[in-house]
Amino acid sequence: MNSEKKQRINPLVILLLALISIAVETFSDDSISKIDPMDHLRGRRLSERARQLVSICNSMAEMGLSYEAARLLKSTSIYSSNKETSEEAKRILTSWRINELEINDVNADSIRKTIRKTLNRNRSALLDHKRVQTLLTAGRTSQAAKIIANAKQVELFGESKEAQLRILNELNLKQEVLNKAKDQNSLESLMSKSMEITKLNDISEFLRTAHPESGNAMRTLIRKVYPETAQMDSQRNRERDRYRSAFSRRLPENARPPAMRVQDDGERGRGREDGFSFFNNRSRQQNNNQTIEPLSIEKLIKIATELANFDYSMSISFLNLAKQSITDEVSRNKINKAIQSLTKNKKNKSLGQTKPFGAFLKPLQKKDKASQLFDSDEIFEYKITLSKKSIESLKKEPKIFVRATFEHKNIKLENVGVRLKGFLGSFRPFDGQNKNGFTVKFNAFKNGQRFKGLNKIQLNNAAQDSTFVREKLGYSLFREAGLPAPRVGHATVLINGAPFGLYVQVEASTEDFLKRWFDDASGDLYEGPTDITNWKNLDLDSDPKKAERGLLIGFAAAAFEAKEMNDLTPLKDWIDLGHFSRFMAMEILCDHWDGYLSPNNYRLYRNPSDRKFYFIPHGADQLFRNSSNSLFGSSRGRSVVVEAFRSTDEGELMIEEALHYLLSTIWAPEKIVAQVMHDYKRLKPYIIADVKRPYDLFEVEERLQDTIEYFAKTDRLKRWQLIALDNRELQDRLSRFNGRSRWGR
Incomplete structure (x- = not known):
């Protein structure tokens, strides 16, 4: 009996032992690998490799290799001989909230989900902080307070924490002060204070170049009224120094970006005046810590009075700041009287020209069938269906139209022409991965076929404008200035059912476009790149049988003659001088650096009615970038008509x-910023949902912030540059903004 029982138990015991053996073997495989460096890795080299291991783990987690990254960090935390590296690995594991989980294959899914959830939460909180920065740049304190109220509740660690502190430092906010603000009112007060400090710092930095005495005095007053700014400035300087030190050692002086040079271009023989030089670490620290003699009330009022000759609003800001810095009533009354005096004696600083000179064109027909595509806030949805043959053709010959089906709501158009568009910066091959730009020509294979009255539309992929708003805004400013420019809207596109994301929908410069602006649309329409001197190779977008290319030779010759004679008379028969000067001024204000100033992106139409050429902006997806360009535009432009005017x-x-x-009428920064914020608000959900966008949302916010800042900065600098035309000393100071000694010429 016992032997039978023993025989029955043996198989169970054997099975149990086998399972234990398998489990032990499995857990053995799950064990964290021991760090065992090769013999040639010793000392500093070993420490560097260990740090590299740790630094790559965040990237691994973001790429979906979070479990593998966790194993690597765990191994480093246990076996690394470098204590600092080991502690950093532990800190990251803690920040991922998996320090209490056993890192093995059994917990792999749980680890992945926890890390992904943590990273998404951290990224969302950081984006909210960046969004607050954008809103404050636009003056939206109430919205910023609501967002920061939620964002500050998220406790961040590691790199996310460092990024958060950098943003708060840029906002002139201390985290401990922010954490103490509990209600909406106190948060709004903090946001208003942050915005005010940022504004004053911006004015101070500008004035330290343009009007050093007031700029340095203002900096002193800022630090007196807001003592915390001195420490924050030091932190920002340390960040800049850390960035510079990583690169400046490797680059010769003349190859470094301006911010990394000890002395600026054109200033090698002498340092910059007063506070304008780029300090090295020691001199900057000495400058921050030095005792500055207090400024008397009389001195402050004198400085403000002198500043008012250049900029009344800045002088008032200066005096209001001075008033905050003092406590005795007598001195405050003196400043109040000075403000009243400046206001009373304020000269009419209008820049004078309130009526346009030259032809001021307006659309001949305000509304047409296509107006709803461009004038409404609606985001349209287009479905494009391509056959296999068409797809293969686009891969081989991307600029040749292929047959496609185009659908929008209940409209379905067959035999529509589709091709890829774009050049060096925006062209993408058709491989299913990239976000391509498209030109859709509705009558390419079927005469008379149109969509909303149009025979062609451009669908731009916004590869060079992560905000999706620059092109629409830029062309609208041109149109307000009486300059023909395309209309712009937005649409989402599906190719064979696959979402290709958000697109900038641009009215094509066709005969339809010309009919909206000119009485006679039968003239020649040319397209850059290259200048009119290259008349044989300029693309022609009109009837080649009727083209009179030879006229371009005469046009170019007249420009050369005008330059030689120092007289624009030879050009009067070829262009409307006032219209072209306004076109050029708008390209300068919008920083259309690759427009006709280059020359690169532009259209040129010869109007048969008056036999003159009219320039039309094109390819305006890189506007509003450099607010510090010279008064008359970039010096690298070689377009002959521009040179005739500049010479x-x-x-x-x-x-x-x-x-x-333009500065007196069209260029209104507050109004423009309001339009930017309106457009971005309606586009943001589509930008987030765009699966093919080549940039992350952090970059989108940064570019949006840069765009918002651009308008006020450009307005300020251009007004000062115009004042400086009769002031050589001021010209030389302002030229340092663009690194050239005389207006970029």
Whole structure:
């Protein structure tokens, strides 16, 4: 009996032992690998490799290799001989909230989910902080307070914590102060204070170049009224120094970016005046810690009075800041009287020109069938269906139209022409992965076929504009200035059912477009790149049988003659001088650096009615970037008509008058920023959902912030540059903004 029982038990025991053996073997495989460096890794080299292991783990987790990254960090935390590296690995594991989980294959899914959830939460909180920065740049304190109220509740660790502190430092906010603010009112007060400090710092930095005495005095007052800014400035300087030190050692002086040079271009023989030089670590620290003699009330009022000759609003900001810095009533009354005096004696600083000179064109028909595509806030959805043959053709010959089906709501158009668009910066091959730009020509294979009255539309992929708003805004400013420019809207696109994301929908420069602006649309329409001097190779977008290319030779010859004679008379028969000067001024204000100023992106139409050429902006997806360019545009432009204007007294005067007009009427920073925020608000959900966008949302916020800042900075600098035309000393100071000694010429 016992032997039978024994025989029955033996198989169970054997099975149990086998299971234990398998389990032990499995857990053995799950064990954390021991770090065992090769013999050649010793000392500093070993420490560097260990740090590299740790630093790559965040990237691994973001790429979906979070479990593998966790195993690597665990191994480093246990076996690394470098204590600092080991502690850093432990800190990251803690920040991922998996320090209490056993890291093995059994927990792999749980570890992946926990890390992904943590990273998403951290990224969302950081994006909210960046969004707050954007909102404050636009003056939206209430919205910023609501967002920061939630974002500050998230406790961040590691790199996320460092990024958060950098953003708060840029906002002139201390985290401990932010954490103490519990209700909406206190948060709004903090946001308003942050915005005010940022504004004052910006004015101070500008004035330290343009008007050093007031700029340095203002910096002193800021630190007196807001003592915390001195420490924050030091932190920002340390960040800059850390960035510079990583690169400056490897680059010769003349190859370094301006911010990394000890002395600026054109200033090698002498340091910058007063506070304008780029300090090294020691001199900057000494500058921050030095005792600055207090400024008397009389001195402050004198500085403000002198500043008012250049900029009334800045002088008032200066005096209001001075008033905050003092406590005795007598001195405050003196400042109040000074403010009243400046206000009473304020000269009419209008830039004078309030009426445009030259032809001011308006659309001949305000509304047409296509208006709803461009004038409404609706985001349209287009479905494009391509056959296998068409797809293969686009891969081989991307600029040749192929047959496609185009659908929008209940509209379905067959035999529509589709091709890829774009050049060096925006062209993408059709491989299913990239976000391509498309030109859709509705009558390419079927005569008379149209969509909303149009025979062609452009669908731009916004590869060079992560905000999706620059092109729409830029062209609208041109149109307001009486300059023909395309209309712009937005749409989402599906190719064979696959989402390709959000697109900038641009009205094509076709005969339809010309009919909206000119009485006669039968003239020649040319397209850059290259200048009119290359008349044989300029693309022609109109009937080649009727083209009169030879006229371009005469046009170019007239420009050369005008430059030689220092007289624009030879050009009067070819262009409307006032219209072109306004076109050029708008390209300068919008920083259309690759427009006709280059020359690169532009359209040129010869109007048969008056037999003159009219320039039309094109490819305006890189506007609003450099607010510090020179008054008359980039010096690298070699377009002959631009050079004729820049090289003649009459031409420069006309550009100045055009800038006066635009700054006095069209260029209204607050109004423009309101439009930017309105457009971005409706586009943001589509940008987030765009599966093919080549940039992350952090970059989108940064570019949006840069765009918002651009308008006020450009307005300020251009007004000062116009004032400086009669002030050589001021010209030299302002030229340092663009690194050239004389207006970029």
